[in-house]
Amino acid sequence: MRQFQTKIKLTRYLNIYRKKSSIGLVPTMGALHSGHLALIKAAKEKCDIVVCSIFVNPMQFNNKEDFINYPNSINKDLEKLRTLNCDIVYTPKINDIYVQGEKVKEFNFGPLAENMEGKFRPGHFNGMATIVEKLFNIILPTQAFFGEKDLQQLQVVKALVQKMGSPIEIVSITTYREKNGLAKSSRNKRLSKKAKKKASIIYNCLNYCVQNKHKDIVNLKLYIQNTFKSQKSCKLEYAEIVNIENMVPINKWGAKNKNAICIAAHIEGVRLIDNIIL
Ligand code: AMP
Numbered sequence: 001m002r003q004f005q006t007k008i009k010l011t012r013y014l015n016i017y018r019k020k021s022s023i024g025l026v027p028t029m030g031a032l033h034s035g036h037l038a039l040i041k042a043a044k045e046k047c048d049i050v051v052c053s054i055f056v057n058p059m060q061f062n063n064k065e066d067f068i069n070y071p072n073s074i075n076k077d078l079e080k081l082r083t084l085n086c087d088i089v090y091t092p093k094i095n096d097i098y099v100q101g102e103k104v105k106e107f108n109f110g111p112l113a114e115n116m117e118g119k120f121r122p123g124h125f126n127g128m129a130t131i132v133e134k135l136f137n138i139i140l141p142t143q144a145f146f147g148e149k150d151l152q153q154l155q156v157v158k159a160l161v162q163k164m165g166s167p168i169e170i171v172s173i174t175t176y177r178e179k180n181g182l183a184k185s186s187r188n189k190r191l192s193k194k195a196k197k198k199a200s201i202i203y204n205c206l207n208y209c210v211q212n213k214h215k216d217i218v219n220l221k222l223y224i225q226n227t228f229k230s231q232k233s234c235k236l237e238y239a240e241i242v243n244i245e246n247m248v249p250i251n252k253w254g255a256k257n258k259n260a261i262c263i264a265a266h267i268e269g270v271r272l273i274d275n276i277i278l
Contacts, residue, residue, distance in 0.1 A: 031186035060127030
């Protein structure tokens, strides 16, 4: 595996292969877990060369503390990537990505970015799209791989590619979970053992909706709100059932596999998100 810290060296290397090889990009913020590794495996299956980027992008954090506390385990990450035969890891320093004083780019993703994460993390999607667009322009991948775990992000990235008029194919993979249903997340590293157990409340609520799809959406949301109210130190931020095409909350079920139940919650102060498409 080759490691590059600058876009100049990375692009120089990739340019040799571009004409004959497909290039898969897996953008991450590090602290790699089995969800990330599944993305690398999917990319290895589809592409000749796989690039994993590891960059904790300050522009997508609306909360400074969340950025400062974001877990870092770069040596372990490199070891995991080596084991999977990932071809290239790109670990830029901030000044390889942003010029000093650079501002976040203002995209207009419309309703896609207005609810849920868009509402509760102002500026998050502009910050995320700013870095993803830069990575796309540096690496020029043929395919880029994203997790359904961040469903709204996935849909915004698809819209970004359209806006860019880019031929990059966006490939998504399903959500990887702990045994108790908790979605794998780098932020889980900040949960105590007890909090990890408590955090299964999120999956249990999602799963309740899967099992009770025949019920009214209003009633399902009420169930989730009440379940959280009864659990100390679990604070629900939102529970929405949305149309996955535009990520707008709905009151009536749409066609099969076109709806998603999405939850964001704070478990002992750690913010977690999860969803299930149904
Ligand atoms: P992050 O490092 O959190 O920015 O995530 C990098 C990529 O991994 C994103 O495309 C995420 O959607 C994906 N991802 C994160 N957690 C999971 C998971 N539990 N299962 C599948 N993909 C995931």
